[in-house]
Amino acid sequence: MLDRLGSSLKDALKKLAGKTVVDRAAVEELVKDLQRALIQSDVNVKLVMNLSQAIKTRSLEEEPLKGMGVREHVLRIVYQELVGLMGPEVEVTLGQQTILMAGLQGSGKTTTTAKLARYFQRKGLRVAVICGDTFRPGAYQQISTLCQKINVPCFGDPNETDAVKIVTKGLKSVGQAEVLIIDTQGRHALEEGLIQEIVDLNTLSKATHRWLVIDAALGQQASEQARRFHQAIDIDGVIITKMDGTAKGGGALSAVAETKSGIVFIGSGETIEDLERFDPDGFISRLLGMGDLKALVERAEEAITTEDVDVNSMLRGKFTLRDMYKQLEAVNKMGPLKQIMSMLPLGNVDIPNDVYEVTGTKMVRYRIIMDSMTNEELDDPAVIGSSRMHRIATGAGASPDEVRELLRYHKTMQRALKGMRGAGGKFNMQRMMKRFSGKQ
Ligand SMILES: Nc1nc2c(ncn2[C@@H]2O[C@H](COP(=O)(O)OP(=O)(O)OP(=O)(O)O)[C@@H](O)[C@H]2O)c(=O)[nH]1
Numbered sequence: 001m002l003d004r005l006g007s008s009l010k011d012a013l014k015k016l017a018g019k020t021v022v023d024r025a026a027v028e029e030l031v032k033d034l035q036r037a038l039i040q041s042d043v044n045v046k047l048v049m050n051l052s053q054a055i056k057t058r059s060l061e062e063e064p065l066k067g068m069g070v071r072e073h074v075l076r077i078v079y080q081e082l083v084g085l086m087g088p089e090v091e092v093t094l095g096q097q098t099i100l101m102a103g104l105q106g107s108g109k110t111t112t113t114a115k116l117a118r119y120f121q122r123k124g125l126r127v128a129v130i131c132g133d134t135f136r137p138g139a140y141q142q143i144s145t146l147c148q149k150i151n152v153p154c155f156g157d158p159n160e161t162d163a164v165k166i167v168t169k170g171l172k173s174v175g176q177a178e179v180l181i182i183d184t185q186g187r188h189a190l191e192e193g194l195i196q197e198i199v200d201l202n203t204l205s206k207a208t209h210r211w212l213v214i215d216a217a218l219g220q221q222a223s224e225q226a227r228r229f230h231q232a233i234d235i236d237g238v239i240i241t242k243m244d245g246t247a248k249g250g251g252a253l254s255a256v257a258e259t260k261s262g263i264v265f266i267g268s269g270e271t272i273e274d275l276e277r278f279d280p281d282g283f284i285s286r287l288l289g290m291g292d293l294k295a296l297v298e299r300a301e302e303a304i305t306t307e308d309v310d311v312n313s314m315l316r317g318k319f320t321l322r323d324m325y326k327q328l329e330a331v332n333k334m335g336p337l338k339q340i341m342s343m344l345p346l347g348n349v350d351i352p353n354d355v356y357e358v359t360g361t362k363m364v365r366y367r368i369i370m371d372s373m374t375n376e377e378l379d380d381p382a383v384i385g386s387s388r389m390h391r392i393a394t395g396a397g398a399s400p401d402e403v404r405e406l407l408r409y410h411k412t413m414q415r416a417l418k419g420m421r422g423a424g425g426k427f428n429m430q431r432m433m434k435r436f437s438g439k440q
Helices: 002-014 024-040 045-061 070-085 109-122 139-149 163-173 192-205 216-233 249-258 280-287 293-304 311-315 321-334 337-343 360-371 375-379 386-396 400-424 429-436
Strands: 097-103 127-132 179-184 209-215 237-241 263-267 275-277
Touching (some): 002 024, 002 070, 024 070, 070 249, 070 280, 097 109, 097 216, 109 127, 109 139, 109 179, 109 237, 109 275, 127 139, 127 163, 179 192, 192 216, 209 216, 209 249, 216 237, 237 249, 249 263, 321 360, 321 375, 321 400, 360 400
Parallel strands (some): 097 179, 097 209
Antiparallel strands (some): 263 275
8 A cells, every 4th residue: 555655755754853964874775765665566666766866866965945954855855756756737627528438347437437427516517427338237237326326417228239329329418417427348458449449439529538547456557558548549637546455556656657647536445435636746745744735625625615614623723512513514525534634734643433433324313412402512512411411312312322422422533633733733734835845
């Protein structure tokens, strides 16, 4: 997993803490750790060597920026070089568009089609899907079930074997959509027939984007696929899936970046929400334990448009039951809590697992229980003793255990937030990010 790469890097950088001059031995040691981590992650050896050389030379020859310690100086260079390895950032527009999905069988194309539908839906766009996968039995069933769950129209015909016919019909029937996503068939290998079909579908649909789905487990080999599809239909974005299940993610990312096909998203799990925008800066910041503030802010803004909730209050001030509920609601809109937490600059703070385990159904129960509390109790849950607990439970048609669970949850979260505030207080994150991105 990339976590391992991240933790090796963090360990390596720790060794530079407290140093006052950039010493060659320490930089060489760091570069060695970095090489090991990158090669374990299946990054091409030549790329690793070029990167190591650049880091060594720059760390020793460049003057640290004003006010920057040795660790920050080297960290900044490591950060910039790693960002360079990840290729350019690809823009995702929110206007009218048709996205043609390409990829080999099992790459995660169908799942990713549904994840993308969800992504654009969250952005407030009308989305529709056409299932042009006529090769794999059950493909239509799979995508239409996923689309049904999120209320996105899905056009397909499991009895039709000609993808061109399906897409022709589909294009007529989904006229209203702002974002149209066309899933296509995958095969085991890059056969001529597969390539020809995708070329035809591309012409027919006049696709605005052609996005290629690649399994991260391919590691370095991802570049071959990227190259072949790129030649055929001019791929303008790559989505790397299953980043959660492989140690080769770094290899796949760098290999694809090297072909100059930008990476648009990464898939990080099996559920429909497990899709993240790939932005090289944010990705590397997270890897280096600096927190992906950019991605967090993007998501927070999205959630706040519909609800008057200050997500930043998660990190400061008083934390009442009402705050907790509002924040859970906001966070639920942003996506899975675990992902949000991983974007925060938390350093070594351990978040207890139960903090993540609040589902929609539980939230409804919490709401009902909170409705039978008084304002005093909502503002200061510490006043809730055993008799109040029973009164609240009776009023809500719940058991005292459920009330207890809600209060326990509030306490755990309160504690976790205190920890975060502590971790965040050590340095000014925004200033640091500005410095690292060179936007002093
Ligand atoms: N862990 C994990 N699993 C994923 C991810 N994306 C897809 N999968 C799983 O990978 C498997 C294959 O995904 P599909 O979407 O069915 O693959 P496909 O590329 O559409 O396959 P064809 O339709 O045969 O071309 C499924 O079991 C998915 O749940 C991901 O990001 N992480």
